[in-house]
Amino acid sequence: MAINRKMDFAADEIALxxxxxxxxHPARIAILKILAQQESCICGQIVEGLxxxxxTVSQHLKELKAVGLIKGTIEGKTSCYCINWEMFNQFVSQFGVFAELSKNASCQSQSCC
Amino acid sequence: MAINRKMDFAADEIALxxxxxxxxHPARIAILKILAQQESCICGQIVEGLxxxxxTVSQHLKELKAVGLIKGTIEGKTSCYCINWEMFNQFVSQFGVFAELSKNASCQSQSCC
DNA sequence: ATTATTTATCGTATATTTGCGATATAAAAT
DNA sequence: ATTTTATATCGCAAATATACGATAAATAAT
Known part of the structure; x- marks a missing residue:
């Protein structure tokens, strides 16, 4: 890769x-589905479901937590995770930007695609 | 990684x-933004904008095309890309599944998170 | 016909991700 | 106090992703 060009992009593009x-990763999609179904809690049953x-599961949970898509707390011997809906909805809403950009597009030609 | 566990997951999870x-990758987000702004066409100006x-840009375009998020055609000497809105909207709509799952969740406790 | 332009692909170096056994940590059960 | 249970972290191997120079391929311009 020589050098990582990630930081040459806009902050909002990096964030998205x-x-x-x-x-x-399908494992992390599966984790979000499990958490959505159970609404909250669910500790190590996630491991059983995957x-x-x-x-490996612990590592995937860590990644989801790192970006804020899930929250996790230690409950005695176990750990408890749930979806951070605030972050999740904020994430999904960002896709609306693309449709908005296309509304005042400079060229509506559709000439080639 | 030893072995790739991807195929042990559900097809819809893999697809999403x-x-x-x-x-x-921020470059691919940036490409989609450029294409959305111009609605269609725009060939090699994408390279100038990144x-x-x-x-490298060509490789990123190839990846977006491989999953169907953009379409591309050769126009003489140049190449022309645009967003495949059908696929894009189908992609975004899949996030609704998580909210639906949470509606009939088995436990609404919110006890730990 | 030759040259210039545009874009895709190849090859390769490096970076990052994925997966898991082993181990650490910390609470609960005995 | 010791053992069991639950989960996080470490360390490493293998797989993928990223970046780009060099080059190929194909059209347009001269």
Whole structure:
């Protein structure tokens, strides 16, 4: 890669890409589905629900937590995770930007595609 | 990684993860923004608009095209790309699934998060 | 016909991600 | 006090992703 060009992009583009990266693995999609179904809590049952080792699941949970898509607290011996809907909805709403940009597009030609 | 566990997940989870991965780099977010602004066409100006070498941009375009988020056609000497809104909207709509799952969640406790 | 322009692809170096066994940590159960 | 249980972290191997120079391919301009 020689050098990482990530920082040459706009902050909002980096932020959106980071959120997308957080859900760019089927395991992390599956985790979000499990958490959505149970609304909250669910501790280590996530491990049982996935075809991965405990260490690997823990790592995926860490990545989701790092970008703020889930919250996690320690409850005695176990850990408890849930979706951070505020962040999740903020993430999804960012896709509206693309449609807005296209509304006042400079060229509506559709000439080639 | 030893072995790739991707295929142990559900097809729809893999598909959504693949789309998310396609937009998990700021360069590809930036490309989609440029294409949205111009609605269609725009060939190699994308390269000018990005802080990356031509070969790198071409590779990013290829990835977006591979998942169907953009369409591209050759127009004589140049290439013309545009957003595939059908795929884009289908992608975004998939995030609604998570909210739906949470509606009939088995536990609304919010006890720990 | 030759040259210039545009874009895709190849090859390769480096960076990052993924996966997991081993181990650490910390609370609960005995 | 010791053992069991639950989860996070470390360290490493293998897989993927990123970046780009060099080059190919194909059209347009001269």
């Amino acid at each position: 890409a980071d959120l997308a990266k957080a859900i760019s 075809p991965l080792a405990q260490a | 993860a693949d789309l998310a991965k396609a937009i998990s 802080p990356l070498a031509q070969a």
